Amino acid sequence: MRILVVSAMFPPHILGGAEISASNLASWLLKQGHEIGVLTAAPSPDEEKSGEMVDGMKVWARFFPRPYPIHKQGNVKQTYLKPLWHLQDHIDPRNPRILGEVLDAFKPDFCNVHYMTGIGHNALAEIGKRDIPMMYVMHDMGLSCVRMTMFSKGKTCETQCTVCKVSAWSKRKGITAARRIGFASPSRANLELNARHQPLNDYPTAAIPNANKYPPPTIARQPSDVVRFVYAGRLEESKGVDVLLTAAEAARKDWNFTFKVVGKGSAEADLKARYGHHDWIEFTGHVPMQEAIDHIAGSDVLCIPSLWFEVLGGVVVQALQNSVPVIASKIGGIPEFVEHDYNGLLVQPGDVDAWRRALETLLSQPEKLAHLRSNAAARASEYDPDHLGSRFLAFMEKIRDSGPVGKRA
Incomplete structure (x- = not known):
């Protein structure tokens, strides 16, 4: 298959585990003979790429206009810019235009979506418009919560606040625009939590740990009385x-x-x-x-x-x-x-x-x-990453061959 990976963060730019997992799965699929393209966010217009080959993958690093790039999230002192940032992430018309351009250039058979925050949640519908099957990998609570954590004021949120309800409604439009979409997450618990706020049960779902290959330790544990x-x-x-x-x-x-x-x-x-x-x-x-x-x-x-x-x-x-x-x-x-x-x-x-x-x-x-x-x-x-990669691939094939039938894997 020709697979487009959509992830706002992607190596060499790393803030957390989601982009590492996206990269590892993409690399595994590449080794299986699939053609891989990547759409990620560029930190600045000067760092854009348009289909350049990087480690065997065609990379589109596009600059998405925001008050600050996603790469600086969590390290911005001007907190008053955050509402504008999130507003653009939900409604800026340039978001779907950029994703649409990459879809038309690469012409994927399938999309793996990992990290829409920073690319724009309103862009997701572009995949559905072209009837391209997609697997949405949920590394967090991003579909249900603007913070992506459902954690505020020192405790876990029992319900959605008004802002998160509006955000989830906006994201839902991208989900329902797709005829063939499925949702994967490292844990069943995360699938169940997000299903309270999104129609995940109307589509195939699968709990699959991230197909990450970690380097072995270079030291051996030494005996200790402490x-x-x-x-x-x-x-x-x-x-x-x-x-x-x-x-x-x-x-x-x-x-x-x-x-x-x-x-x-x-x-x-x-x-x-x-x-x-x-x-x-x-x-x-x-x-x-x-x-x-x-x-x-x-x-x-x-x-x-x-x-x-x-x-x-x-x-x-x-x-x-x-x-x-x-x-x-x-x-x-x-x-x-x-x-x-x-x-x-x-x-x-x-x-x-x-x-x-x-x-x-x-x-x-x-x-x-x-x-x-x-x-x-x-x-x-x-x-084992080969075992997990095979599970992901089987789930992708299931999504490709099915519609919103409410099946679980």
Whole structure:
């Protein structure tokens, strides 16, 4: 097939995991003999590309007029520009025109849509107008929430606010314009949440983990009498790192262990100010993926204290593949991968005492930690990129050959 990948962010420009997953799936499909095109957002008009070959793929990097490019999202001080940015992302007529030009130039048989924010949600209908089948990969809650997280004011949103209702209505027009469309997500939980606000159940859906191939660690875990906990991810309020470190402070009064915090984000300065004086806590800041994997593989337990509806953190898969058990919040798609008392522990999100007890459980029961470690890699074959890529391809073929029949995969 001739497949067009639509993703506002795409390597070499990386902000999160969605664009890495989009690139990995595109690369896998390319290796299977499919012709791949990519439409992504250019940071500036000077960086545009028009069908240039990059790593075997035809790349269209187009500049989408906005108050600031998607690449600077989250790092803009002029917050008053955000409403205008989102308005343009929903209604600017240049969005569908640009996508339409690329569709007509590449003439794809199929579209894989990963990241419409930054390209423009009103552009999606252009794919439907041409009756091109598409798989919409939902890496977050972007179809239901402007923030893409359904997290506001320190807690998960129970319902949509007015702005998100209007946004979802606008996005729905692009969905219903397509005769052949299906929705994939790394977790069933994310499909179910978005189905509350979008007509996903009228179309084929599939829960398929991202077909990511992670580099193996370059170090081996060394024996240690001191348990080594690690957090790896963005340092944002929604990630719950302050809950985790507050619990760790309480546990440290009775137990000896170390904590490594890998990553950066808007909460980094505050977390360092509150916890950086402890000699048992290390903040590494942002590190390359290989170094992050080495930090995880060299630790005894990965902690994921998310407060928001986590779809699935790639670090969870990285940890389990390297026999590192996981303590994680019982929220979103995480329980689909972390099984309580089998390959990790599940904890009520935001509950400091519950997190303290979970840490102390593994500190006081080394045999339990050993049991969880032995089980951690048992499901590693399920995350093999060839296996997952084949599942994606089968789902794409199902979408291509069907209409809105409400089938699940």
